[in-house]
Amino acid sequence: MTSTTHNPVRHRSLGDHSWQAEAICHSTDYNPVDPEIFFPNPEETNKIATAKALCGQCPVRRSCLDAALETGDTDGIRGGLTEEERGPLHEKIAHRLDYSRVNDTIAGRDIHLTKAERRAVIRAAYRHGVTEQRLAWLLKITEEHAQKRYRELRRALRNRELNLNQPETATAPAEPGREHLGRDDFGTAA
Numbered sequence: 001m002t003s004t005t006h007n008p009v010r011h012r013s014l015g016d017h018s019w020q021a022e023a024i025c026h027s028t029d030y031n032p033v034d035p036e037i038f039f040p041n042p043e044e045t046n047k048i049a050t051a052k053a054l055c056g057q058c059p060v061r062r063s064c065l066d067a068a069l070e071t072g073d074t075d076g077i078r079g080g081l082t083e084e085e086r087g088p089l090h091e092k093i094a095h096r097l098d099y100s101r102v103n104d105t106i107a108g109r110d111i112h113l114t115k116a117e118r119r120a121v122i123r124a125a126y127r128h129g130v131t132e133q134r135l136a137w138l139l140k141i142t143e144e145h146a147q148k149r150y151r152e153l154r155r156a157l158r159n160r161e162l163n164l165n166q167p168e169t170a171t172a173p174a175e176p177g178r179e180h181l182g183r184d185d186f187g188t189a190a
């Protein structure tokens, strides 16, 4: 399993589009940008090079790519990557397990999480004695749901303990396609 630990990256809050104001491709009277260059055909290499050069100087490149991956926006150049270059990242995003996101969520930030990251938040919250009420708030779920998640986790931990005490325990084979991917698997911009 590949995963990442906490890093200083500031993840985009859910619903926060303020980063777009800093985008180099944000066209203004003083900085006119033709949006068409971000939607080139694969053979339009000049357009692609021009768009990539702009992305290369963009201060919100990472937020741009994160937003595209998290919202499933597969059209056009985003975060310096063409549709074709971004394709594999869109396929892998569901398996991301980025601990910097888990830590940010535990700290109270409302950011995009994959299923694996939500499960990691529940485990981390439980380990740190976070109350069910607080977990509900962190994950934007009901308290009832949070209680259920903790019950499931307690059961899983108990079962694991029991299995560890067995003289011989069969190890379940890894489920294909369920490997977890960390932030580093999403390139420099993700």
Ligand code: SF4
Binding pocket: 023, 024, 025, 026, 038, 054, 055, 056, 058, 059, 060, 061, 062, 064, 065, 077, 078, 079, 080
């Ligand atoms: S990375 Fe590129 S596409 Fe994204 S906001 Fe910046 S300039 Fe625009």
